[in-house]
Amino acid sequence: MTRLIFLGPPGAGKGTQAKILADNLAIPHISTGDILRSAMAAQTTLGQKAQSYYDKGDLVPDDLLHDLIGERLSQSDAQKGWILDGFPRKLSQASFLEELLQELSQQCDCALNLEVPDEVLIIRLLGRGRQDDNKDTIRRRLEVYRQETEPLIVFYGERSLLKTVNGDQSPEEVTESVKQAVDSCKPSCS
Numbered sequence: 001m002t003r004l005i006f007l008g009p010p011g012a013g014k015g016t017q018a019k020i021l022a023d024n025l026a027i028p029h030i031s032t033g034d035i036l037r038s039a040m041a042a043q044t045t046l047g048q049k050a051q052s053y054y055d056k057g058d059l060v061p062d063d064l065l066h067d068l069i070g071e072r073l074s075q076s077d078a079q080k081g082w083i084l085d086g087f088p089r090k091l092s093q094a095s096f097l098e099e100l101l102q103e104l105s106q107q108c109d110c111a112l113n114l115e116v117p118d119e120v121l122i123i124r125l126l127g128r129g130r131q132d133d134n135k136d137t138i139r140r141r142l143e144v145y146r147q148e149t150e151p152l153i154v155f156y157g158e159r160s161l162l163k164t165v166n167g168d169q170s171p172e173e174v175t176e177s178v179k180q181a182v183d184s185c186k187p188s189c190s
């Protein structure tokens with residue numbers, strides 16, 4: 001049973017690494033960014049509400065994601081573990097998740113923080129070519145990361161759940177470091 005949170009700035013490789021690990025462990029990879037992109041492509045109510053925040057590189061309001069995460073973690077495939085990628089992204093979301101997991105009698109094993117220097121992130125993001133990967137939005141997303149998401153490193157550090165991984169290596173090397181970090185996480189009680 002593995003329950004993991006991936007932290008780290010945009011471009012750190014969270015999505016790539018979370019997907020590889022989820023495939024290896026045969027547990028769901030839950031990416032709020034992917035969920036929002038599908039919702040926007042399908043023009044659902046969620047997608048329409050999220051679009052303007054997404055396009056600017058701002059965080060979408062918590063209420064758009066909280067119910068969704070609650071429902072997702074309650075589904076049957078999530079009972080054998082999960083990897084959260086891109087959630088939580090601010091303290092209010094981390095507190096929400098902590099309460100939700102208590103309600104669901106689940107326990108997070110580990111928060112993996114992928115560390116990558118800013119100059120490398122910018123090169124990676126510019127090369128990726130996603131719709132929200134233009135210069136202004138990238139600047140904004142890094143700013144939002146520093147202001148809103150970085151405090152989660154302390155939050156999870158205080159709970160002894162934090163593992164830091166050097167994300168400034170080849171994808172294969174990062175995968176290896178991620179595996180080692182996951183192996184060193186304390187085993188889940190349940």
Ligand code: AMP
Nearest residue numbers: 032033053054057058059060086087089
């Ligand atoms: P990502 O694919 O994780 O880089 O997310 C892309 C965009 O989706 C972000 O810039 C936000 O606009 C939105 N987003 C994804 N996850 C969250 C979240 N947990 N809270 C608020 N907004 C989010």
